[in-house]
Amino acid sequence: xxxxxxxxxxxxxxxxxxxxxxxxxxxxxxxxxxxxxxxxxxxxxxxxxxxxxxxxxxxxxxxxxxxxxxxxxxxxxxxxxxxxxxxxxxxxxxxxxxxxxxxxxxxxxxxxxxxxxxxxxxxxxxxxxxxxxxxxxxxxxxxxxxxxxxxxxxxxxxxxxxxxxxxxxxxxxxxxxxxxxxxxxxxxxxxxxxxxxxxxxxxxxxxxxxxxxxxxxxxxxxxxxxxxxxxxxxxxxxxxxxxxxxxxxxxxxxxxxxxxxxxxxxxxxxxxxxxxxxxxxxxxxxxxxxxxxxxxxxxxxxxxxxxxxxxxxxxxxxxxxxxxxxxxxxxxxxxxxxxxxxxxxxxxxxxxxxxxxxxxxxxxxxxxxxxxxxxxxxxxxxxxxxxxxxxxxxxxxxxxxxxxxxxxxxxxxxxxxx
Amino acid sequence: xxxxxxxxxxxxxxxxxxxxxxxxxxxxxxxxxxxxxxxxxxxxxxxxxxxxxxxxxxxxxxxxxxxxxxxxxxxxxxxxxxxxxxxxxxxxxxxxxxxxxxxxxxxxxxxxxxxxxxxxxxxxxxxxxxxxxxxxxxxxxxxxxxxxxxxxxxxxxxxxxxxxxxxxxxxxxxxxxxxxxxxxxxxxxxxxxxxxxxxxxxxxxxxxxxxxxxxxxxxxxxxxxxxxxxxxxxxxxxxxxxxxxxxxxxxxxxxxxxxxxxxxxxxxxxxxxxxxxxxxxxxxxxxxxxxxxxxxxxxxxxxxxxxxxxxxxxxxxxxxxxxxxxxxxxxxxxxxxxxxxxxxxxxxxxxxxxxxxxxxxxxxxxxxxxxxxxxxxxxxxxxxxxxxxxxxxxxxxxxxxxxxxxxxxxxxxxxxxx
Numbered sequence: 001x002x003x004x005x006x007x008x009x010x011x012x013x014x015x016x017x018x019x020x021x022x023x024x025x026x027x028x029x030x031x032x033x034x035x036x037x038x039x040x041x042x043x044x045x046x047x048x049x050x051x052x053x054x055x056x057x058x059x060x061x062x063x064x065x066x067x068x069x070x071x072x073x074x075x076x077x078x079x080x081x082x083x084x085x086x087x088x089x090x091x092x093x094x095x096x097x098x099x100x101x102x103x104x105x106x107x108x109x110x111x112x113x114x115x116x117x118x119x120x121x122x123x124x125x126x127x128x129x130x131x132x133x134x135x136x137x138x139x140x141x142x143x144x145x146x147x148x149x150x151x152x153x154x155x156x157x158x159x160x161x162x163x164x165x166x167x168x169x170x171x172x173x174x175x176x177x178x179x180x181x182x183x184x185x186x187x188x189x190x191x192x193x194x195x196x197x198x199x200x201x202x203x204x205x206x207x208x209x210x211x212x213x214x215x216x217x218x219x220x221x222x223x224x225x226x227x228x229x230x231x232x233x234x235x236x237x238x239x240x241x242x243x244x245x246x247x248x249x250x251x252x253x254x255x256x257x258x259x260x261x262x263x264x265x266x267x268x269x270x271x272x273x274x275x276x277x278x279x280x281x282x283x284x285x286x287x288x289x290x291x292x293x294x295x296x297x298x299x300x301x302x303x304x305x306x307x308x309x310x311x312x313x314x315x316x317x318x319x320x321x322x323x324x325x326x327x328x329x330x331x332x333x334x335x336x337x338x339x340x341x342x343x344x345x346x347x348x349x350x351x352x353x354x355x356x357x358x359x360x361x362x363x364x365x366x367x368x369x370x371x372x373x374x375x376x377x378x379x380x381x382x383x384x385x386x387x388x389x390x391x392x393x394x395x396x397x398x399x400x401x402x403x404x405x406x407x408x409x410x411x412x413x414x415x416x417x418x
Numbered sequence: 419x420x421x422x423x424x425x426x427x428x429x430x431x432x433x434x435x436x437x438x439x440x441x442x443x444x445x446x447x448x449x450x451x452x453x454x455x456x457x458x459x460x461x462x463x464x465x466x467x468x469x470x471x472x473x474x475x476x477x478x479x480x481x482x483x484x485x486x487x488x489x490x491x492x493x494x495x496x497x498x499x500x501x502x503x504x505x506x507x508x509x510x511x512x513x514x515x516x517x518x519x520x521x522x523x524x525x526x527x528x529x530x531x532x533x534x535x536x537x538x539x540x541x542x543x544x545x546x547x548x549x550x551x552x553x554x555x556x557x558x559x560x561x562x563x564x565x566x567x568x569x570x571x572x573x574x575x576x577x578x579x580x581x582x583x584x585x586x587x588x589x590x591x592x593x594x595x596x597x598x599x600x601x602x603x604x605x606x607x608x609x610x611x612x613x614x615x616x617x618x619x620x621x622x623x624x625x626x627x628x629x630x631x632x633x634x635x636x637x638x639x640x641x642x643x644x645x646x647x648x649x650x651x652x653x654x655x656x657x658x659x660x661x662x663x664x665x666x667x668x669x670x671x672x673x674x675x676x677x678x679x680x681x682x683x684x685x686x687x688x689x690x691x692x693x694x695x696x697x698x699x700x701x702x703x704x705x706x707x708x709x710x711x712x713x714x715x716x717x718x719x720x721x722x723x724x725x726x727x728x729x730x731x732x733x734x735x736x737x738x739x740x741x742x743x744x745x746x747x748x749x750x751x752x753x754x755x756x757x758x759x760x761x762x763x764x765x766x767x768x769x770x771x772x773x774x775x776x777x778x779x780x781x782x783x784x785x786x787x788x789x790x791x792x793x794x795x796x797x798x799x800x801x802x803x804x805x806x807x808x809x810x811x812x813x814x815x816x817x818x819x820x821x822x823x824x825x826x827x828x829x830x831x832x833x834x835x836x
Contacts (some may be wrong), residue, residue, distance in 0.1 A: 019753070023777065037439050096776070102798060108787060112798055115779070166745070196633070200809050215614070219633045221640065221810040238499040248832035335437070357827050359441065363534070369526055369830025378835070379528055379826065380520060386805050391618050391823035392639040393573065393811040405809035409775050412787025414660040416667035417796070 007102045007191040010146055011198030013176040016121040017178040018144035019173050020115045026093035032171040033089040033136055037082035039167040040132065040160075044078045050159035051128070058152055066256065070127045071153055081132045084383055088136040091382040094401050096143045096408060098409070109411040114404050116142030118200035123148045123191055123214060123386070128156035133224035135164055135178045137385045140401035144177045147197065148192065151184035158182060194219040200405075201393075205386045209347060223393055225386040228258030228341035229314040233330040233356070235347035236269035242368065243346040249370040250344070252285045254316045258387060259342045259364075259374040264321045267331045271323045272298050281322070287317045294323035310337040327352050333361045338362065341389055342371040357379055363389060421601060425609040428564055429616030433538045436562035438592050440534045444511035449553055450589040451507040455500035457585040458550065458578075460495045465544050468577035469546070471559040476570055484674065488545050489571055499550045502801055506554040512819050513560045516827070519543045527829040533608050534560030536618035539610055540803070541566045541632060541732055543624040546574035553582055553596045555803045557823035564594040564617065566610065569602035576600060611636040618823075619811075623804045641811055643804040645731040646676030646759035650787045651748040651774070653765035655686035661764040661787065666790040668762070670703045674733045676805060677760045677782075677792040681728060682739045683748045689741045690716050697739070705735045712741035728755040745770050756780065759807055760789040781807060781814035 001009075021029070040047070051073040058068050094114045101111030105358070119142050124130045131147055138145035149157040161180040168175045181188050193202060196219050204214040205225040215222055224364075232250050234243040250261035265272055275298050279289055289295075290305035302321070309320040324330045327345075334343050344366035345356040353367045364374040374385025376397035384397045394402035419427075439447070455676050458465070469491040476486050489498075512532045518629035538561050539672045542548045549565055556563035558818045567575040567827040579598040581682040586593045600608050611620060622632040623643040633640055650668050652661040668679035684692055693716050697707050707713075708723040720739070726750070743764075752761050762784035763774040771785045794802025794815035813822035 019779075022779075104796070104798055108791065113775075118779075142720045160518055215637045221809070239832070245832060254637075255836055265563060361440075361536075362436075362825065364826040364828060366828045367830060369828055369833040370723055370835050372528065372835035373828060373833070374826075376464055378522070379520055390639060392641070395824055407780065408782040408792075408814045410782060410784045410787055410791060411771075412785060414657070414663060415787040415791070416663055417788050418791035 001183055002192050003257065004193055006183075006199075007181070007188055008195065010179050011192075011195040012183070013177060014144040014146050015198045017176040018116065018119050018148045019176040020176050021139065021144055022095070022142045024088075024142070024172055025115065028172040029139055029142070030089040031169055032139060032173040033085045035171050036132075036136070036164050036167040036309050037085040039163050040078060040082050040085075043159075043163050044075060044268075047073055047156070047159055047163070048075075048241060050155040050221070054128075054153055057411055061152075061280040063152065067126060067152075071156070073156060077129065081129055084133055087103060088140050088383050088400070091140060091400050093140065097132050099312075099406070106415050107322060108415055112406045113409050115407050117403055117405050119144045119146065119198055120403065121148070121202040121206045121220065122304070123192075123202065123206070123208065123210065125150040126153055128153045128160060128204065131157050131180070132164070133208060133383060134385055135161075137383060137400055137403060139173060139177060140184045140299045141400045143403055144179075146179050146181065146192065148181040148189060154182070154184055162417050168201055170206045180331070188214070188366050190217055193220060196220045203386065223388050223398070224390045226389040227339065227386075228260070228340050228389075229311065229313050229339040230259060231265055231334045232261050232340055232371065233265040233327075233328065233334070233343070234267060235345055235349065235352055236267040236272060237349040237352070237366045238270070238346040240270065241349055241402050243274065244281065246346055246368070246370050247278060248281055248285065251282065251287060253372055254318070255317050258313070259371050260315070261371055262312065262314055262320065263325050264319055265333060265338070267330070268294065268323045268325055271295070273318065275299055276322070280323060282319060285317070287319050289319055290322055291321045295321045298323075313339070314332045321413045327355060331356065335359075335361050341387070342366065342374040344369060344371050363387065375392045421605050422609050425599070425606055426615065426616075426690040427492055428599070429537070429610075429613040430596050431457050432564050432597060433616045435455070435592040435594040436534065437592050438535075439557065439562055439595050440489075440511070440513070440560045442560070442590055444627060447509040447517060447557055447560070448590040450557060450586055451503045453553070453580050453589050455503040457581050458496060458503075459500050462493060462773050463582050464474050464578055465491055465496055465574070468494075468573040472571055473656045479531050479570075480710060481570065484543075485544060489574070491546055491574060491827075495547065500545055502551055503554045506558050506801050506818070509525075509558060509818055512559065512822050516567060518823070519757070521697070523830060524833050527826045531825045531827050533825050535821055535823050537562045537616055538562045538567070538721055538821065539617045539620045539638070540750055541620065541622045541624070543568040543628065544570055546571045546578060548623065549578045549598070549825070550582070551801060552803055553579075555801060556699065557591060557595060559818045561821055564597050564610065566599040566601065568606060573601070574603055592619040607631070607633055614638045621804065625812075637731050639811075640815070642808045645757050645804075646678070646719050646729050647680050647729065647755065647757040648677060649683055649684040649752045649756055649761045650679050650789065651742070651745075651752070651761070651763045651764055652685060652688065652692060652769065653745065653770055655767040655770065656688070656764040657766055658688065661692065661714040662699065664762065664764055664788050665696060666699055666703065668790055669700065669705060670735070671788075671790055672719065676731070679789055680730065680732055680738065682737055683742050683751060684739065685748070686712065686741045686743055687698040689713070693717055693739070700737060703735070705762055707737055709739045710741060713739045716741075731757070737759050745834055747775065753777075753779050757798040757807060759805070760784065760792040762787060762789050781805065782787040
């Protein structure tokens with residue numbers, strides 16, 4: 001079978017499976033999630049063995065320690081996978097809910113019912129835990145899923161989906177509800193992106209080149225999970241002790257993730273008061289600072305920031321810092337250079353907080369809190385499949401509720417249109 | 419300036435304008451809509467003159483009477499355009515609404531705020547009234563819009579947008595909030611579809627080839643407005659008099675629109691009772707019937723339907739008719755051959771109605787009413803920009819509320835992530 005035929009038949013099987021999953025009860029879906037969770041725990045030895053193959057290959061290829069860490073599945077992480085599935089099972093089932101219903105003058109009752117999206121294609125990079133999380137969230141929302149992970153995690157992904165399939169075969173959820181593209185050929189992705197008769201949405205999670213490939217080639221609607229160039233703006237009327245805590249947390253607590261701060265903006269009125277101590281603290285935390293001219297006037301040994309720095313997602317202990325002339329320049333900078341992900345203001349001034357909330361065009365806009373909270377779990381939405389950086393369909397953290405669509409239901413007594 | 423540069427500069431101007439429109443008050447937007455409405459009425463002579471040029475060219479090209487009718491703007495239709503804008507002004511302004519807000523254990527208040535989508539690109543075919551309706555709906559929801567109409571309506575579209583621009587120049591809404599691509603070159607569309615830095619969503623309204631071109635070439639998220647292959651299923655337990663009224667209305671009342679019935683499905687238990695009179699009535703209404711074998715056994719002079727008929731959107735007084743073996747086959751047929759637009763069951767049986775509502779995978783699913791009601795106005799949502807046939811973002815009739823996105827707002831007191 002050619003790759004094209006193989007991907008097509010995966011699409012057809014997924015669509016058939018999706019019709020079955022869509023009609024299952026919450027209990028039937030939850031039982032399947034529980035079954036997968038327990039089988040993953042039972043098979044942890046096998047998972048670790050296959051994962052070791054990926055790690056060995058990654059080491060041979062000389063991949064970075066950080067990347068190898070992302071790849072690694074140990075006992076603790078396998079338990080977390082199962083725990084995650086049980087948490088997903090405990091979430092409210094959105095499917096079948098009638099969100100609103102109204103009566104028209106002609107007597108028609110019109111309502112909006114929550115329904116599954118159908119078949120979801122997920123294209124992601126190294127972390128094999130995404131395989132399990134994504135499968136769990138898609139099933140909970142009544143969807144089938146076709147997964148395409150990174151080639152460096154292929155052995156781990158294969159064993160995880162083998163275990164999921166074996167677990168599903170003992171439940172009401174069809175085995176083909178969760179499928180993995182097992183070839184690492186790029187052609188498979190291109191074929192997948194053309195299956196608009198069978199796949200309803202593609203969710204790419206990864207870096208610039210992955211996102212670009214998907215948006216360039218997909219004729220299926222895409223929900224992008226793209227980079228986070230996040231900002232904290234320290235206003236002239238900020239509580240500077242609070243600002244220091246928030247900025248440090250936003251940059252240092254976990255620098256390799258999309259909701260970490262990449263650029264610090266400081267009002268010029270307090271820059272010379274705030275920056276020396278702040279930069280000292282960052283340096284103690286191992287952060288390299290790149291500043292504009294004004295920052296370097298205040299703290300002379302700071303490296304100069306270039307135009308590219310303002311657009312850059314470092315995902316590392318590097319921070320660009322700019323002094324701005326008040327709120328308007330801060331908002332302009334964020335909307336122009338940012339990636340519309342997560343941005344914060346620290347201020348005691350009510351009007352400035354309100355203006356910042358309204359005018360910053362980002363998925364998550366904060367007052368007096370760290371940008372690190374942009375996360376389905378932290379927002380109280382449950383586990384997340386990722387963070388959408390586009391405006392269509394879902395924006396910000398996406399959980400079960402964002403993996404659904406709606407249909408209108410219309411109840412009549414013989415109404416016709418005049 | 420090359421076409422590429424021209425389209426790029428339209429995109430940039432639209433994005434700047436969108437930032438202004440997004441921050442206007444409801445009153446400021448409504449005053450602009452009222453201004454456009456009154457200027458259109460005042461300039462009706464000029465509109466008719468330009469429209470006549472399009473009609474003359476259409477006649478020279480030998481376009482059909484139906485198409486020329488769609489192109490035509492007369493006094494009555496111009497008044498309707500203004501009336502439509504005033505209706506849009508009277509709709510509730512969705513922007514700035516906080517749909518829900520909740521408190522996390524750490525004290526963070528998290529809310530979802532309705533915001534504009536940003537810049538909307540609309541690509542449509544012949545009817546010039548779309549130019550005004552789309553501009554009005556986009557502005558009401560705080561967006562800027564770039565319009566690309568059909569070449570056959572170019573003179574009408576140009577004069578309409580000239581009047582809109584002139585009206586806007588006397589209001590708080592920036593003139594570049596509504597722009598028209600004035601070249602009829604196809605290159606302009608291709609360039610438009612690549613402006614993902616400036617356009618947030620593309621809405622194509624039209625036939626198969628337009629939709630195909632857009633989905634193949636767009637790197638911007640698309641909301642498809644595609645065809646309606648709509649069904650009515652007459653169940654064995656239907657009120658046959660009601661069924662006859664609904665079927666006749668769904669097919670004949672306005673056959674050229676997407677929510678008209680294209681295929682009639684009849685349960686075999688009542689086929690020989692129901693079909694002879696129903697087909698007679700359709701024929702009196704000028705409808706050509708194409709039937710499967712069973713239909714032709716009951717009414718021998720019916721033309722045979724081919725496999726292609728079941729997929730076909732006639733948009734004309736033609737109807738395919740099939741006898742099915744109960745509800746399951748009807749649902750299967752609708753989900754397999756239909757376009758997931760609008761489908762109805764006529765039945766007195768509660769369980770069958772419930773099953774049909776749950777299992778038919780369409781934007782609008784009806785019990786005991788004509789499919790012709792699928793329309794923003796008829797659903798009580800106000801004027802519509804079209805009917806989405808995809809599952810992402812918006813499905814079914816799209817009005818002002820569907821031309822918006824959301825952002826999370828997070829209000830803290832210095833919270834950091836541990």
